[in-house]
Amino acid sequence: MKALGMTSTDGPEAVALEEMPVPEPGPGEVRVKLAAASINHRELFITRGMYPGMKLPATLGCDGAGTVDALGEGVSDATLGAEVVLYPGRNWGPDRDAPAADFGLLGMPFSGTIADYIVVPAENLAPKPAHMTFEEAGAMPLTGLTAWRALMFKGKLKAGDTLLISGVGGGVATFGLAFAVALGANVYVTAESQDVIDRAVSMGAKGGLLYTDPEWRRQVGKLTGGIDVVLDGAPSPSFANYVRAIKPGARIVIYGSTAGNEITFNATDIFLKSASIVGTQVGDPQDFRDMLAFVDAHKIKPVIERSFPLAQAKEALLHLQDKHSFGKIVVTM
C-alpha cells in the first residue's frame, strides 16, 4: 500500500509517499480501507520535529474515514464493509477532564491515516454520518472534535450566548463557527481579511472585526455587547484585546498557541468577573460521540477548501503551509 511516510525532521518538503506492507489487525483491532483523510497543522509541526514526543519513522495523518476491511481476533462490534469515521486518538483514559499520560494521536506516535489502510483498536470506529461523503467525514475528526470539546465541554456554550472566535479560517475555528451557529449562539469573529469575515457571516456569524486593525480592541465590546465564550488558538496578542469585553462568568478557551506563548493578563479582569481561562486539547471518545450526534441532528458538513488525491499528499501538506485560507484540506484514496 501507499502511505505518507516521514523519516527525518527536515520539514514538509522531505516527506514522501512510500510503499509499505498492508498492516494486519491484532486482537481487538480492525483494519480500515481508507477513503479520505485530511491535513492538519500538526502534520506540519511534526515534519519539522516541533511536536511533543517525536518518534520516527512515522506515517502521517490523524483524520480518516473509510470501510472496515478486516477484523482481528475477538472483535464482535464491527462489521466488514461498514462505513466508518475514526476517533483520532488512543488511550485517553478514564478522566474526562484531561487525557492520561500515554494518550496519543494517530499519525505519530500511532500509525497514520494518509495511507491506503490503517489498523486501529475497534473502539476507534464510529459510523460515518449518513449525510456526509467520505471526504467530508474524513475532514472532521481532529479539528471538529477539538472545536466541539472547546465550546461544549470546556466552554459550556449555550444557545443565546455570545461567542467570539478569535482568528477564524482554520479547521477548529470553522467547525466552531458551524457548531455554535447550529446551537443558537451569537457568533462574532476576528479575521485577517474582509473576505474571511464575509465567508464567516455567510455561515451564520453576526459580524466580525479585522485583527489587523489596531482599533479592534475598542470595537469588540460594542460590536458583541459583551462576550460569554472566546475560542482562541493563538491567544497572544489577541488576549489583551478582548479580555475587557468579557461578561461575568465568561470562559476563554485556548486550544493552541500558534502566535507565541507569552500571555499577560490582568488578574482583576478575571477574578472580579468570575471568568475562566480554560486550556483544551482534542477531546475524549464521549466528546467524539456527542459531536457526531450533534452533527447528524443538525446535518452539519465541514467546509472543504480543496481536495488532493493520495498521490499528491505532499502537495496537500504544502498547500496548508503556503496557501490555506478557509476550511479543510482533504486527501482522497
Next chain:
Amino acid sequence: MKALGMTSTDGPEAVALEEMPVPEPGPGEVRVKLAAASINHRELFITRGMYPGMKLPATLGCDGAGTVDALGEGVSDATLGAEVVLYPGRNWGPDRDAPAADFGLLGMPFSGTIADYIVVPAENLAPKPAHMTFEEAGAMPLTGLTAWRALMFKGKLKAGDTLLISGVGGGVATFGLAFAVALGANVYVTAESQDVIDRAVSMGAKGGLLYTDPEWRRQVGKLTGGIDVVLDGAPSPSFANYVRAIKPGARIVIYGSTAGNEITFNATDIFLKSASIVGTQVGDPQDFRDMLAFVDAHKIKPVIERSFPLAQAKEALLHLQDKHSFGKIVVTM
C-alpha cells in the same frame, strides 16, 4: 445603637464608632441583634475608597452572627431568638456561575455587621452551627464562603487531590486549608515565614515552602509531586513559580490580586495540560448552605487570631492592617 461608620475615604484611622438609630425591618426583612462580626481586608480597601462601587456613608462589616430580634411583615421562616449566621451578600441572582450586576455585600453597599443590630432580608439567615461560638460563627462568612466556592465549586477539589495554597495565613487561605484537609486532599502551602508553615502543618498541611526563597520554583514540583488545584489570592509573581508544577487538568483558582495585577503565563503550559485559570469571588447562597453543612459534618472551627470588643472595632481594623499573621480578627458585641 453603636456602629462602625465611615464618612470619608481617609483610611482606617478615620473610621469611628457612631451612635445610630436601631433599624426597623421592612417587609420580608428581619432584624438581628449581632453578637460577633469579623474584620476583612475589604474593609481596609473600603476605608481608602479603593473598592468598586463606593457609596458613602457606610457602616462596615460583612460577617455577622447573632440572634433574630424582630421580624418584618410577611416573614414566616424565621423565629425570634434563633441563633443565626448571615449570608454576607445580597442579590446574587439566578446564575450559579457568576453574580448578577446588582450583587453586593453587607458593609457597603448594604448596611454592615460591625454594629449592635442589622436588618437583612430573611433569606440571608442560616442557623449558627451548633458546635461554634458566636465569635467563631461570625468569623466565617466572607472568607469561609470564598474559600469554599474557590475550592469546591470552582476548583472541583476531590479527596486525594494535591492542593497548593499560595500564601497561607489570611482568612480565605486558612479556611481553604481546613476545608481541604477535612476533605482528604494533600495540602501544601507557601508562606512568608517558617512559623506560618509550621502552623499550617499543625492544621494538617503536608508541607510548605517559603515564598521569600527564590528557589521555591524549583522545589515545588518535587515537594508536591504535581499539583491538581492551586488557591491563590495574590497570583503575581507566584504564578510563574508554580505553573510548571501543575498536573494535567489542573485548576488554578484566583480569588484576589493583592500582589499586583499583571500575570504573564505561557499558553502552552495551560492548553497542553488541559488546565484552567479560574476567577472566583465570594459565593452564592447554595455555596453558603453547602459550606455550613460541611463545616457541621466535620466540626470545623475557624482559626481566630484575636478578638476585640465593639468599642475597639477601629483597633481591630488597624490590627489587621499592621499586625495580622494567621487567622481571623473578630469583633464582639
